[in-house]
Amino acid sequence: MSDSIHQLQVFYQNKIQDYTLAVHRLKNKINAVAFFRAIFFVAWLYLLYQYFTNNNQVILLLSFLGLAGFLALISIHFNFKNKKQICQNKLWLAQNEWNVLDEKDNAFDDGNEFFMNTAYYADLDIFGKKSLFHLLNRTTTYLGKQVLFHQLSNPMLQKEKILLYQSAIKTYSTQYSIIETWIATAMLYKNDETVHTNGIQQWITNFTSLTGRTYWNSIRYILPALSIVAFIYTLDTGNYAWLSICIVLNWLHVGIAGKYNGKAFATLGKQQEVLNTYSKLLDVFKNVSVNDAVVLQQLKEKANEGCKSIVRLSFIANLIHQRFNLLATTLLNSLLMYDVHCTVLLDNWHHNNKNKINAWLEAIGEIEYLNSMALFAYNHPAFVYPEIETEGFIIKAANLGHPMISGKQLVKNSFQLQQSGVLLITGSNMSGKSTFLRTVGINILLAEIGAPICATQFSFTPMYLFTCIRISDSLQENTSYFMAELQKLADIKTQLSTRHSALILIDEILRGTNSCDKYEGSVQFILQLIQQPCIVLFATHDLKLSSLEEMYPNNITNYCFESTIENNHLSFDYVLRKGIAQNKNATFLMKKMGII
Known part of the structure; x- marks a missing residue:
């Protein structure tokens, strides 16, 4: 340790x-x-x-x-x-x-709901049990979980934006007390926040504003005042005429207001608790130290602005919730037009804040995302923030390791790629080829969401990420393993034609055909790739492909992982080397297991 x-x-x-x-x-x-x-x-x-x-x-x-x-x-x-x-x-x-x-295991959600066997999600273990999402996630709200999903599925490619998030994460990772208070406060809310958050957003979109706002703001005080006077007059004289007229007028206005407030009351009356939680969270973040972190400064400004307004909305939602007391509501509407007051308060709030509430909710999600990133950085002090290049195709890594492998199992590798082309990686079974591909991919993804990565030094050009590592057939979709693989390769080719600067990770393609066909197909695909603006890490068992380096020395470079058999024992060092793999282990393992 x-x-x-x-x-x-x-x-x-x-x-x-x-x-x-x-x-x-x-x-x-x-x-x-x-x-x-x-x-x-x-x-x-x-x-x-x-x-x-x-x-x-x-x-x-x-x-x-x-x-x-x-x-x-x-x-x-x-x-x-x-x-x-x-x-x-x-x-x-x-x-x-x-x-x-x-x-x-991390006790926070593993993001299995986001799992899809598309893009790089399954190949790099981005969502689900033991995934990158599971490693990072410290979100406690639906909003935060959605932002973390979005960042992992749509990483940033602009240097300026990545640097802004690096700065925010660096600064915020030193403020554990605020992070823990935020998380502890958010955990107080235990209901289905998804439903309530969507309800708030739907109310903002669908709310019908009052017509004649000046009239309603005046009448909600005038009629209740007259009703109270009439009530006192009735107690004094026993004459109910004036009180009856006031009650009729009150209920007439309550009925008219009901045309505006019906859906809003039904929605917001149940949101008081989640709104109260959101206001408390923003109040916690008001104490953050921003230093020169622009993202933190912007979020703090939104927290300061949104906190009081959401507290006010929570108060109004609580007033609306009290309407479920039928007896009290009947009496209050008869004398004071309770529903009209709630409607006007809600209308005034909506008028002043309808264009801001979504920004405040988005800020909560962003802060939740930063909580996850900041705790990840805090818990990995040896990780480094990458340097970002803007020209060419560059990946320079010193002691790069997989962030989800720890202890003695973690083996780090160093390498440099300074132009587009294919890194052809050969090696025997279990030698570390697939793990290396995932190591590079997952660290690039971390770098593109502003997080520190598992290396002692790392610089790179932001690139789109495409993979073909795990292939799954589908009985339901009547898709064979071979066709599923071809479809994935076709998708990569299509994506390359519409995007620039890509990193492509490929592990042993065309396993579903004969060796000659596999070789020819692999050669043709590699020759297609070297014409594209991309870096390709291409892992294979086919040593014949290594001869391509001689024909295309400026575009293809051979690397390998080796295994060693000594004293009837197979071992691996998982160290990336230049050159072509020399050792094989399949026959040895089959003999050792009694298969042959």
């Missing part, structure tokens, strides 16, 4: 101990508050009994004080309970990070 990993484990172990103690203390406080709350409640009941028995004003005052103490203790109880849950969530996060460093 490296010193940096050991230091991180000590850090998380200290967090685990601190939060375990904090949770224990808060439990004790909650129990104490519950005890005193019960005492105040009993005292309040006793004082009320004494007041009605003795009609003593002092006792009445004491009873009010007892009630106030009881209500205050309820508030304190919920405050302590919320703090305890936050501490428990921080404890859970610290334990998860410790487990990940100890090579256990």
Whole structure:
């Protein structure tokens, strides 16, 4: 175990101990508050009994004080309970990070819902169990998970944009307390956030604004004021005429407003909790230190702006939610036009913020993405941020390793590619060819989403990424293995004709045909590729293909992985070398396993 990993484990172990103690203390406080709350409640009941028995004003005052103490203790109880849950969530996060460093599974979602057997997703293990998404993911909202998916499936190709995200991740990765508070706060919300977030966005799009906003803003105060006067007049005189007229007018306006607010009330009345969570998250991020990170500065500005407005929307949603109390709503609408007030408040909020809310929601997703990237960077202090080239086709790597392989299993390789062309990689079975392709691909992808990568030095030209490594046939689609492979190669050819600067990773094509046909097809495809603006890593067992280097020395270079058989034992060093593979192991393994 490296010193940096050991230091991180000590850090998380200290967090685990601190939060375990904090949770224990808060439990004790909650129990104490519950005890005193019960005492105040009993005292309040006793004082009320004494007041009605003795009609003593002092006792009445004491009873009010007892009630106030009881209500205050309820508030304190919920405050302590919320703090305890936050501490428990921080404890859970610290334990998860410790487990990940100890090579256990990340407890966050693995992104299996995004799995597709297309593009480079399956070939590079981007989504699903033990995937790159699973390694990176620390998102706790639907919005964040969508942004992480989008970044992994649509990496950045502009140097300026990548550098902006590198700067943001570098700066943010030093602020663990904000990241853990954000995650712990987001974990308080346990309902299906997807439904509620979509509901908010649909309401913004479909909301029908009030006509005559000035009128509605005035009448919602005038009629309730007249209704209260009429109510007092009725109590004084017993004459219901004026009160009846006011009630009819109130319900007439409630009915008209209902044409505008029906769908909005049905949607937003259920969103109060998720809106409250979003406002708390933005409030957490207001404390971030941005330094010179432009992305963080922009997100902080959105957080500052959006926090108060979403708190206001949450308040309005809570008012709307109270309408489900039918008796109270009937009385309030009769006298105060409660629904009209809710409609006007909602209309005013929509008028002022309809063009901003989506930006605030997007900011939440972006911050969630940065949480994932920042924790990834924090947990991998030995990883480096790549240098980005803008000219030519460049990949220069020193000690490049696979980020999902750790410990003694991780073997790092160094190489340089400074022009387009084909890197032809030969080697026996299990020698490391496929893993090397995935290592290069997954680190390029990390580099293009602004993250640090598993190397001691790395520079590259941003490129589109195409792969043909894993092939799956399909009975449902009546597609053979061979046709599925050909379709994947055809897709790469098509994509190359519409895009520039591509990295193509190919592992042993045309396995479904005879050796002569395979060789001819491979040669023709390689000759097609060297005419395109791309770097190709082409792994193969076919040593005959290595002769292409002699014919095209400026476009094709031979590299290899070797295996060694000593004392009837097969071993691999997984080190990339220049040249052509010399050793074979298939016959040896078949004999050893008793197959031949």
